[in-house]
Amino acid sequence: MEMLQGFKFELMPNGAQERAAWQYAGNRRKTWNLLLAKQMENHAEGGKYQSSYSMNYWLTDWKEQAEFEYLNLSPSQTLQQVTKDLAAAYEKFFKKTASFPQFKKKGKCVDSFRFPQGFKIEEQNSRMFLPKLGWVRYRKSRAIIGTPKNITVSHSAGKWFASVQTQREITQPLPQASSIVGIDKGITRFATLSDGSFVAPLNSFKKHEVRLARYQRAMSRKKKFSKNWIKAKAKVTALHSRIANVRRDFLHKTTTTLSKNHAMIVVEDLKVLNMSASAKGTLDEPGRNVTQKSGLNKAILDQGWGMFDGFLSYKLIWNGGWLLKVPPHYTSQECPSCHHVSADNRQTQERFACVKCGYRNNADYVGAINILEKGKKMLEGQDTTDGSVGCESIARLVCESTGGSGTAKKPRRAAPVRGRVNGAVMPSATETRRGGKAKSSLTANL
Numbered sequence: 001m002e003m004l005q006g007f008k009f010e011l012m013p014n015g016a017q018e019r020a021a022w023q024y025a026g027n028r029r030k031t032w033n034l035l036l037a038k039q040m041e042n043h044a045e046g047g048k049y050q051s052s053y054s055m056n057y058w059l060t061d062w063k064e065q066a067e068f069e070y071l072n073l074s075p076s077q078t079l080q081q082v083t084k085d086l087a088a089a090y091e092k093f094f095k096k097t098a099s100f101p102q103f104k105k106k107g108k109c110v111d112s113f114r115f116p117q118g119f120k121i122e123e124q125n126s127r128m129f130l131p132k133l134g135w136v137r138y139r140k141s142r143a144i145i146g147t148p149k150n151i152t153v154s155h156s157a158g159k160w161f162a163s164v165q166t167q168r169e170i171t172q173p174l175p176q177a178s179s180i181v182g183i184d185k186g187i188t189r190f191a192t193l194s195d196g197s198f199v200a201p202l203n204s205f206k207k208h209e210v211r212l213a214r215y216q217r218a219m220s221r222k223k224k225f226s227k228n229w230i231k232a233k234a235k236v237t238a239l240h241s242r243i244a245n246v247r248r249d250f251l252h253k254t255t256t257t258l259s260k261n262h263a264m265i266v267v268e269d270l271k272v273l274n275m276s277a278s279a280k281g282t283l284d285e286p287g288r289n290v291t292q293k294s295g296l297n298k299a300i301l302d303q304g305w306g307m308f309d310g311f312l313s314y315k316l317i318w319n320g321g322w323l324l325k326v327p328p329h330y331t332s333q334e335c336p337s338c339h340h341v342s343a344d345n346r347q348t349q350e351r352f353a354c355v356k357c358g359y360r361n362n363a364d365y366v367g368a369i370n371i372l373e374k375g376k377k378m379l380e381g382q383d384t385t386d387g388s389v390g391c392e393s394i395a396r397l398v399c400e401s402t403g404g405s406g407t408a409k410k411p412r413r414a415a416p417v418r419g420r421v422n423g424a425v426m427p428s429a430t431e432t433r434r435g436g437k438a439k440s441s442l443t444a445n446l
Contacts, residue, residue: 001172003318004165005146009138011153011160017133021153021160024132025111027074029104031082034062036101039086052087056080075131078113112154119151121164128162138162157241158234173320175263182266182372183258184331184364185308187299188350191254192364194372199254204247205302212239247304251311259315266375267309268328276300326374335359336369 013021035055042050050058059079062068071079092098120129126140130151146166154161182194190201205212215236222229258265276297281287313323334341335354344355352363 001170002167003146003170004149004167006163006165007142007144008161008163009141011162012137012139013133013160017136018160020133021113021155022111023070024074024078024113024153025155026106027071028078028082028113029106029109029111030068031059031071031079032086033103034068035059035083035086036103039090049090052083055083055086059083074113075115075118077116077118077131081114081116110154110156112152114150114152116150119148121148128164130162136162157238173318175320177261177263177321179262180264180266180372180375181258181262182368182370182375184367184371185268185270185303185305186364186367187296187303189364190303191258191308192362192368194365194368196365198364201303202247202250203299203302204243204250205298208239208243212236212243215239247302248307251304251308255308255311255315259312259319259321263321264324264375265312265316265321266324266326266371267312268331268371269325270305270328272300272306324375324378326371326378331370331374332363332367334366334370336366336373 035058038055038058039050042048059071059082063071086101089098089101093100115130118131121144122128123140123144127135127137128151129135130153144164144166146168149165149167152163152165154163179195184192186192187201189198191199215232219229219232219236222232278290278297279287279293280290287293309323309325316323330341332352333343333345335345335357337359338354338357340354340356342355346352346363348363350363351360352366353360
């Protein structure tokens with residue numbers, strides 16, 4: 001099994017290296033805009049989309065012009081990677097999995113550039129060699145496992161980071177557990193499991209909301225682009241970065257623990273974008289309960305449900321498990337005892353009481369039970385080995401987890417599985433150690 005994994009470290013460049021990094025990031029942004037404008041101009045004239053191979057010729061012509069002579073200051077490979085990135089963006093657009101590529105504006109996009117080759121890493125000295133930048137020290141927080149394939153340098157909240165993507169071959173993983181569990185995602189409870197346990201929400205944005213509003217008000221009183229405005233904006237950016245980092249850390253720890261304790265996890269396929277849509281309506285048809293819906297939208301987006309599913313997916317693959325998504329229809333309205341479906345069954349956000357048989361329980365727990373049952377129904381009758389699962393047939397796994405021996409058997413065949421990490425960021429474990437003591441974000445019953 002081939003595994004691609006990312007390791008992210010904070011860089012410590014000197015003044016000259018930081019100025020050069022800003023220049024490389026700016027040239028990458030300029031190259032993207034030039035290529036996109038050229039593609040759109042070519043399409044307006046009736047031409048076809050040009051591949052990354054053709055775009056490299058455009059790039060060579062621009063570097064020979066006096067107007068774009070500054071592009072020669074960047075390592076050529078960092079600009080050639082832009083043609084591949086734009087080609088990938090167009091491919092996603094053609095497949096209707098993403099919107100049309102957009103122009104990049106300074107301060108509105110992530111400043112980054114990538115080295116596919118020519119770099120060196122000295123872990124023992126905590127430094128890495130980047131073309132034209134030279135040796136740059138980094139904060140070594142963990143060991144790098146595998147063969148480095150590329151390094152992406154990015155800037156965020158006043159700091160520079162290096163994401164090292166590695167590749168290595170590992171044996172086909174077997175599930176570390178044999179259980180199957182359903183998870184209901186919510187706001188009062190972040191994740192409620194069908195075994196009765198639950199994970200309390202973190203609410204990273206809510207904890208920092210008052211301070212963020214104060215920083216934003218202070219920034220709004222400054223003259224735009226003045227030195228004081230830049231200082232105020234830096235404080236807002238740093239707080240936004242902290243909110244995102246705290247949320248990401250919580251999700252990584254939670255999903256790592258869940259993926260190690262369960263061979264299969266069933267979740268709802270929620271459309272977060274639709275759930276968090278604004279209710280303000282239009283001038284002709286204004287919306288109702290706009291303020292309440294705005295607060296709900298903020299709480300939904302604060303949970304990071306989409307990131308939670310993404311982390312669970314690849315971590316379960318790494319551990320030999322599988323993530324199954326089921327439709328979310330009526331999971332909170334169906335009685336798990338008599339299967340009567342009614343909107344009256346869920347009397348409040350927290351309490352479930354069946355109007356037919358009188359069954360009562362926590363609404364989130366009932367939703368988790370129904371999600372698990374939906375997952376089992378989807379798997380009924382399947383008796384073929386799924387290579388993406390990396391374990392025995394799904395139907396047999398369900399049987400074992402619900403009443404079998406509880407021991408995962410060796411797979412009939414081991415199909416290659418590629419475990420990827422988007423953005424080349426992946427913590428090493430579910431726990432963080434500080435002063436020799438392990439800290440976990442999950443409740444004790446997990």
